[in-house]
Every structure is written in C-alpha cells, then in structure tokens.
Amino acid sequence: MRMRWMIVAAAGLVALAAWAAVAFTYFFLHPSVALFTAVATIAALSLEGFFWVCAAVLGWSFLAGRRQMLMRLRNRFFPRREH
Secondary structure, eight states, X not given: OOHHHHHHHHHHHHHHHHHHHHHHIIIIIOOOHHHHHHHHHHHHHXXXXXXXXXXXXXXXXXXXXXXXXXXXXXXXXXXXXXX
C-alpha cells in the first residue's frame, strides 16, 4: 500500500472515531446541549481536516503524475532562451 493511501486511511479513521464518539455521547451519556455541541464541533472539524488531507494527498499525486506534461506546457508558453 502506498504511503498516500495510508495517510488518507489514518485521517479517515480519526474522523470516523470522532463521529463514533458523537454517537456514543448522544446515545449513552445523554449530554447537555453545551457538551453535545462541543463534541459535534470537534467531530465536524475532524471531518473538515479529513477533506483537506484528501484534497492535498490526491491533488499532490495528480500533479506529480503529470509533471512532464506541465513542464512541456510551461516551456511552450515560456520558452527558455539560450544566450
């Protein structure tokens, strides 16, 4: 398994664990509104972090796979001059 998929999987497990904590808190602890709001906010931020990690990892791999094409495109519009 490649490292990028392990990073995405780890971030996904953190987000999943945070939302499992929300479910556990809601069903078993019967929290106050303030506590439930805090737990749900932390879980939402972990999900936001998961989305950012996915975007960064997948975007980076997309650009790394197309580096040669991007270099050709750059050389077409901005050619290097030999002096």
